Amino acid sequence: MQSATGFEIDPHYGEPAKALWKETPLAITLADFTRQHPPIADKQRANLLICNPPYVRHHHLTVEDKARLQFAAEKTANLALSGLSGLYCYFMALAHGWMSHGGLAGWLIPSEFMDVNYGRALKAYLLREVTLLHIHRFDPHDVQFDDALVSSAVVWFKKEKPPANHEVRFSYGGTMQRPTISKNVSLIDLECTDKWTRFPKQNAQAAHTGLHLSDLFAIKRGLATGDNGFFIVDEDKAHSLNLPPKFLRPVLPSSRYIKGNEIHADTAGVPLLEKRLFLIDCELSADELARDEPALWAYLQTGLKNVAKGYLCRSRRLWYAQERRPAAPIVCTYFGRSDHDGQAFRFLLNNSKATATNGFLMLYPKPMLAEQLVRDPTAMRRLWQALNAIGRETLLNNGRVYGGGLHKLEPKELANLPADALAAVVGLCEKCAPRQLALV
């Protein structure tokens, strides 16, 4: 090795590292890497770049830093990064300028970019601007770092445009040298695949031409109340505060308080669950409240100093007014562990009038299904059973996975599930769907 350069912003790590490498060609600079200028001449640039970048999430970056980094990423690597990208994406973009043509790079980064929207730009870079050689993904149950809840991947690439018919090695589990499984995947298959974590376990995805769950249901995330502790009360609290029942809507408790997959209700539509909760839901103006509803007004006053100032509440017309989210006949828990009882996601049949918070996804029948349900009210139960019978791999593959085996399914990801079998269960089929959808 002729020479090597390293950057570290934090003197706590940087100073000992500097001392450790003092007698070697590795020069460590204590500085912000994103503010350094790479060498202009290609022969002065590095032919090997190794990086374990900081895993700082986007909400910890200032607006000014994001704008500066986005501009620099585009200029350096033709990488148009979304504002939701973590700092490691900007590191990858900026490092492009430090590499010589044909140089090799190895990155240890969160595997999240392989599945999520903000990762699209990074994937486009890896497919088109450089030659992606190998991605090894560690088993998420085997978290690489105790202090970061991420599942990690090592990404190897060469700084030159890819040759025709290029294939990339994908490996998973074990170690990079001795993975549990590996497979070569063509660039064309990678271009056509949204979620790269399906490799190497699965083959490339054939585009689904039939129905999707979004043809049957409108899928919405449950309510973001602004402060569950303030806006959600149990019966005792509601009584002690003398809150008028007309402003209390039943709301589902967290899924860990819902043992079975069916929610029964009393005659008022309140769930028959041990934990009975209510959402304070009122659209009266402050003047009307002060005049007509003194008890509720007095309670809301107690939230003026903190709750009302929260991001969500302060952006509302009335800081205490909740979004409209009628009870949905089916709700889905979309955050779970695959290793727990084998069911990371549960579909609950909701026979109550309870709405749900953003701990759930809410499934509202679209007109095509709603019409069918009028004809055959028992169809919803069959549909619910069929939803819970969806193969666990199918659901997990549509979602995303975090370190420690935590899985998450976004509304759009759930909406994208193939639903031909589900439609058939309720007497709808692909052939009748377009006609019925046209009526919508």
Ligand SMILES: C[S@@+](CC[C@H](N)C(=O)[O-])C[C@H]1O[C@@H](n2cnc3c(N)ncnc32)[C@H](O)[C@@H]1O
């Ligand atoms: C994931 S750690 C990697 C540490 C070490 N290089 C290793 O591989 O074990 C990321 C390191 O990046 C440093 N860092 C964070 N922001 C930086 C920046 N803008 N420029 C240089 N280093 C930075 C952090 O202080 C942290 O030590």
